[in-house]
Amino acid sequence: MNESGRIGRGGKPPTIRDVAELASVAPATVSNVLTGRRPVAEDRRQRVLAAVAQLGYRPNHLAASLRRQETRTIGIVIPDLTNPFFAALVHRIEELAAESDYQILLMSSNEDTEQEAHRVEVLLARQTDGLIIAPARDDVSAFAASAADLPPTVLVDRGFGLPGFDTICADNYDAAKRGCQHLLSLGHRDIVLVVSDSGLANISDRIAGYRDALSEAGLADRARVVVGGFSVDGCRGAIEQELRRADRPTAIFSAAYIATLGAIKAIRALDLEFPDNVSLLSFDDSDWMTALRPYVSAVAQPVEEMAAEAWRLLKQRLTGAGGDVARVRLACSLQVRESTRPPSAAKAKRRIGST
Amino acid sequence: MNESGRIGRGGKPPTIRDVAELASVAPATVSNVLTGRRPVAEDRRQRVLAAVAQLGYRPNHLAASLRRQETRTIGIVIPDLTNPFFAALVHRIEELAAESDYQILLMSSNEDTEQEAHRVEVLLARQTDGLIIAPARDDVSAFAASAADLPPTVLVDRGFGLPGFDTICADNYDAAKRGCQHLLSLGHRDIVLVVSDSGLANISDRIAGYRDALSEAGLADRARVVVGGFSVDGCRGAIEQELRRADRPTAIFSAAYIATLGAIKAIRALDLEFPDNVSLLSFDDSDWMTALRPYVSAVAQPVEEMAAEAWRLLKQRLTGAGGDVARVRLACSLQVRESTRPPSAAKAKRRIGST
DNA sequence: CGAGATCGTTAAAACGATTTTGTGCACCTG
DNA sequence: CAGGTGCACAAAATCGTTTTAACGATCTCG
Secondary structure, eight states, X not given: OHHHHHOOBTTXXXXXXXXXXXXXXXXXXXXXXXXXXXXXXXXXXXXHHHHHHHHTOOOOHHHHXXXXXXXXXXXXXXXXXXXXXXXXXXXXXXHHHHHTTOEEEEEEOTTOHHHHHHHHHHHHHTTOSEEEEOOSSSOTXXXXXXXXXXXXXXXXXXXXXXXXXXXXXXXXXXXXHXXXXXXXXXXXXXXXXXXXXXSSHHHHHHHHHHHHHHHHTTOGGGOEEEEOOSSXXXXXXXXXXXXXXXXXXXXXXXXXXXHHHHHHHHHHHTTOOTTTTSEEEEESOOGGGGTSSSOOXXXXXXXXXXXXXXXXXXXXXXXXXXXXXXXXXXXXXXXOOSSOOOGGGTTOOOOOOOO | OHHHHHOOBTTBOOOHHHHHHHHTSOHHHHHHHHHOSSOOOHHHHHHHHHHHHHHTOOOOHHHHHHHHTOOOEEEEEESOTTSHHHHXXXXXXXXXXXXXXXXXXXXXXXXXXXXXXXXXXXXXXXXOSEEEEOOSSSOTHHHHTTGGGOOSEEEESXXXXXXXXXXXXXXXXXXXXXXXXXXXXXXOXXXXXXXXXSSSHHHHXXXXXXXXXHHHTTOGGGOEEEEOOSSHHHHHHHHHHHHHSTTOOSEEEEOSHHHHHHHHHHHHHXXXXXXXXXXXXXXXXXXXXXXXXXXXXXXXXXXXXHHHHHHHHHHHHHXXXXXXXXXXXEOOEEEOOSSOOOGGGTTOOOOOOOO
């Protein structure tokens, strides 16, 4: 019966008019029943509901959006979905947004400002109610050209503190500093920091944290930062080079997901072992850190909280609550595991954690 | 100059009418200039273009979609974005779609048919031109209730061969069979297959491949399949149990991403090593497989090709090309590395691949 | 009892584009 | 020169909803 009713108007999906006609009411009444904006007498309400069911009517969101000037869509632009950090971020935001009946339009900028600007432009044309962006560069001038027309926008992970935007990031400085201090406290004096790219505030905060930790320990001149690029192999190569030097570092602090992968591969390629030959501390945690043997110590970014905060801030703006732009810096946690040991422990293979 | 022009209509973004007025032409002409559907005299064309630039006019995609009955939006529904396989799939599809000026609405079903059905319903209301779904179950009856109203839809990874849909999947049967044969050829006779969930055709194909490989070797009765569930710890527990048995398997074939993680953790938790105490073969490859030591042998799914094929098929339907539904089964590749060794090699710690 | 408030209802006007239809003009053609 | 043909353009219809404004009926209160 439901099914038969479906085919009413030449195969085309039924419109609110069809429903209205079938229920002998005005289209406006159908709208009122469905949206609940205005009260409708019970008998009519039932007639409308029945007609809706019989026709299998599904309101055309497009038309509603056009009229309402609200799409309940938010655009998300991230540099790279294959990075687990961003995947997790998007995953969580989508989940939260869905709870409030918002949908997300996802776009990748591929770490490229030009693509990014283009994507933002597309999202604007699509009338998204809000934007969550992890910019390719901290300088958002590329898409800030459209700044005046931007809907509520929150910047995550990068571009922290840019005027006019709610911004969120992990406390990279503090996390890197604490990570470095952890290594120092173990007795390391030759710590190499490996980053993917030094152009991002994101990363340069980590570099600063690292440097300050060294400075405070009176080891400012021991700072050694290597830039590996956005590829695993690039990082691996850079790290191999460091490890081949006569004054090989006693610890590697890989300040990015890609760098960690590169570091592990480099250590292995040279037939070394951590923590025996060199300690390893990773920025960005994952299940793999406790799958590797030994377990890899890591600084964990609060991805879930970042997502939650991003959504909270955006939703606040969407629902009209004004207020000053927010700057949220969330603390990372240091997971000390097995890959970080005093340098003196080198050569002595120890077996840990036998059940 | 551009900027000043922007503020023309009480802060609201300019419409095609505003442009038309400024250029002293009809709205239709503006449309024709911008879409290029009909020729417009050069002088008017220039006037329109100038007006567009001056006002910073951006066509309202919503209105255009409503009129055109085409949104250039495709919906993607996947079970879980934190699974790298799906993340990579979405990443690639988004990339390809963007090249053809299509955008994607992303939704997660969280492996739940009910949520899935709801998401599909939302996508239908949003008038998406097409759908790419990795269903939570092979039985798509949940959202097939809306089957009649479904836009062109292609099913990926799961629900292979369902009537009425273009479907794509990896050749799970063959891959598992070859994987198992690889282990058999090394001399293994006690091979445990670990899966996350046996309800998916996806997975049951892998089970079948595994069984057939054993049968053909005359070892049908040695088949041992354990179901670990969708969590790493679930898999780990199940595998630990197997490894504790007196007749401990000599090889573990983990038939899912989650299972591999569980297997590695289980092996480690019992203070065993691969491949010395037990060989390990993983379904799903990743950078981590060559970061672990020893390298983990793996069956690699052709994610990129799956994404490309999904988009190709969908685009074909979107551009009107009809034809029978397609069933594409793509071959996996077996990456033999170091975690799979003859069982006889047990106890003999060998050092491999020193540079 | 009558003015005004309240309520459910509907017709009509938006929303901002595209497409269809129609018109006037210039140019051919027989 | 009458009658077509083609062309660029504009006016109006359209997409499918929501919102506004108007309406009559009922209720309230002085």
